[in-house]
Amino acid sequence: MKVAVLDVKGKDTGRKVELSDKVFGIEPNEHAIYLDVKQYLAHQRQGTHKAKERAEIAGSTRKIKKQKGTGTARAGSIKSPVFRGxxxxxxxxxxxxxxxxxxxxxxxxxxxxxxxxxKDKELLIVEDFDFDTPRTKDFVQFLSSLGIQDKKSLVVLGGENNNVYLSSRNLKSSEVVRDSEISTYKIMNAKSVVLLEGAVKELEANLSK
Incomplete structure (x- = not known):
């Protein structure tokens, strides 16, 4: 499968990259996607919730009233769950x-x-680029040139690129990750996925196994 390579301004470079059918052209397995997304979301839960039970409440353990003759139910410690506190x-x-x-x-x-x-034409290939300095304005211009500034997007880098990464941090609708940090959830959560040329090679090498 051949896909046109765009430059940082969104223009066709005249080159095309061959995408492996083993990675970008398989019959999608929706159940596998479901399982991986489910695991990702489960791992986002901290699980630190805790409420004190009867044995952990600070308070007296004396019997608060006599067993019989009060006309009400029996009661022991004030730490009982039926009492306030x-x-x-x-x-x-x-x-x-x-x-x-x-x-x-x-x-x-x-x-x-x-x-x-x-398959849904939501995958773009862009040649490797870098910014001189981290600037959100430059990254917004990059997204605008691709026509995805109003869409939730995922930009995948082929290696470490701090200037591009730092330029994107203020934007809620776009996320920049390295090829090693990509996940099924992030791919499916984005409306448009932008792969830099370097990322294509890395992804094919890691996923073709």
């Missing part, structure tokens, strides 16, 4: 929400996500 019954405890997923399934999910973007 008492412990909580079966309250939340710290929990790890992480899920395990086979590496082959994760690889299949990412290839499926990239193939979907390629």
């Amino acid at each position: 008492g412990g909580r019954i079966f309250g939340p405890r710290p929990k790890d929400y992480g899920q395990k997923l086979n590496k082959n399934v994760k690889r299949l999910a990412r290839k499926s996500a990239l193939s979907l973007k390629s």
Whole structure:
């Protein structure tokens, strides 16, 4: 599959890059995508929620009233969950929400996500570039030249590029990641995926296994 390579101004360079059908042209496996996105979102949960139960409440343990003769229910410690300020019954405890997923399934999910973007014409290839200094204005101009300034976008770098990365940090609708940081969730969450030429080679090398 050959795709035109654009420059930083969004113009066709006249060159084309050959995209591997093993990565960008497979039959998408929606269930693999679902599993990988589910795992990603689960890992975003901190799981630090905690409520104090009866044994953890500070307070007296004396019996607050006699057992019989009051006409009301029996009552022991003031820390009982039925009283205001008492412990909580079966309250939340710290929990790890992480899920395990086979590496082959994760690889299949990412290839499926990239193939979907390629099929839907939401994948752009741009030649490698850099900014002289980090400037949000320059990055906005770059997105505007590609016609995706109003869309949620994901820009994938082929290596470390601090100027481009820092230029994008103030924008909520766009995210810049290295090829090693790409995930199925980020691909599917973006309306447009922009791959720099260097990233294409790295992705094919990592996902063609």
